[in-house]
Amino acid sequence: MDKKDLAIGVLLIAIVGLSGGLGFMFIAGPDMFGPPSEDPTNLFGLPDDWSTAPNSSFFMLYNQTGASIKVTLKDILDGVALAIEEAAAGGPGINEYKDIIYPYTFLDPGSGLYVTGVDLLDVLEKYDTNFGWDLTIYSDSGYALDLTTGDIITNMYEEDNPYIVAIAANKDWLAESPLGSSWGNFTFLGKEYPSVIYDMNSVEVWSNWTIEVTVNGSVEYIIDQNNMKLNQYDDIYSYDRDDWWTYNRHYWGRNISEIISQTDAGTLNYTVRFWSADGWATPWPFGGKKEPRYNNTHVETGIISPYPRWADGYLNDTADLINITQVPLPETDLLMALVYADQEFGESGQGITDPIWPYRTMCGYHRGPFYVVIPGRPRESYLKYVTRIEITSYSGPIPSGFEL
Known part of the structure; x- marks a missing residue:
């Protein structure tokens, strides 16, 4: 993201393209570490205690160069920590040139719970997969979803419809949440996207952006x-x-x-x-x-x-x-x-x-x-x-x- 044409927000990061030009706006939502209301059964954001995270859990990334990369939850949380640091700075994009991974939280209509996850494209960038186009996302049970990085950009950055790799729900790590039995450690879903890959185990990048x-x-x-x-x-x-x-x-x-x-x-x-x-x-x-x-x-x-x-x-x-x-x-x-x-x-x-x-x-x-x-x-x-x-x-x- 070109973080010049923006106002920095905290978590519910709605990214809005400015006429296709080089800029985005971050719109702040509720705080990452607290629920937006007093309802104790539906909590917002990531767990408070990151020391309990199942850091060794992972999914595989196979990119178009032939690389096989193990993406761990620890890797993802390291990038999220940079996003939190940047938000706390009150404006300047201090981490723009680092391996920053932005978190998103939204209410999942299927479960009725707040789900928190990260931008898959941020994950691709962290592992130098900067030019991918065709993607397939696989579940542990063999289901597959085909889409492109252009699909994600069009919906997520320009239409405020986040596509995320979920890592937490109801303020619990995903596998330990009420959704854990079917969602596993990682699940790919969109805020208004009809397809979900539960218990995601790999992402394959098939082609280059041209x-x-x-x-x-x-x-x-x-x-x-x-x-x-x-x-x-x-x-x-x-x-x-x-x-x-x-x-x-x-x-x-x-x-x-x-x-x-x-x-x-x-x-x-x-x-x-x-x-x-x-x-x-x-x-x-x-x-x-x-x-x-x-x-x-x-x-x-x-x-x-x-x-x-x-x-x-x-x-x-x-x-x-x-x-x-x-x-x-x-x-x-x-x-x-x-x-x-x-x-x-x-x-x-x-x-x-x-x-x-x-x-x-x-x-x-x-x-x-x-x-x-x-x-x-x-x-x-x-x-x-x-x-x-x-x-x-x-x-x-x-x-x-x-x-x-």
Whole structure:
């Protein structure tokens, strides 16, 4: 998660995407270690005494690289401890670059009990499985559930429907709770998801996250975790503002113009739009405030702020103005890039300044695993979870009206 566009909460962490841009909001719920009411039969959160945890209990993770990894409850709780430490800091994302695992609690309608668990994608990231797509989750009795990391992102991060690996219920460790006889030490479920894998014993990652590069509707190039490091591009982009989060980071990826040069559109005039796993896009394609697609000039020479927006029946320059004084972003000669790793240098906003990250990290599922950065536009116009780069090419000039 890009924890810049957020307010830090404690446990009932509802993650809400901000128009597909690089940010989330954490909405605080009841305290992790206490029930929301006096009802003693339905308690909220994790047990108070972690020394009683069955730390050696585990499930297996088989990832797409062929690795076989034993994921223990102790490993998970170590990550949860970092989430608690971060929440207690009162704002700054002090653990963003660490193996943090966020806990979630919600009322399970089937049992009528509060169930607490963790984000499976956080677990994948902890074990360097940053680019998975197709997953199968298995129960100890042989049942299986197929889904994708995109499914989890779309529901959990953008729709406030947590998908969790449950580790506790009714403030007891799961196997010791009233659900333990059927739920075991780990169970995979969603807040509003019809399928449950009780007594989960393994997760298998079958495939990599890929990005299709289409030209006039045909796939001409596919980006994955391996070729993202070909012709690698890295740069540092920053800007200050007083009305929202600043952007200040070093990023690693591929230049968009270099990616497009791998297709037949590379020598032509073209327009381009980026699409995400959860259905968002940049430039903005929806409603009455559409933005024109980026064209080859934007891609190859850069964006001049402010970027126009379609409003009131014509294109105007009201988009992308920042600060209380509504001014354009400073000029930059940097070009848009597809990013798979970054390092933050003390971004600030909402009265909070985050610490500098001591090293770069993979973007993972909360910020990526691939996102597009667009120098000359503010961060809310960037796009995470990129799955498609949609190009329309022209043998001559781009016809008027076709840029939308």
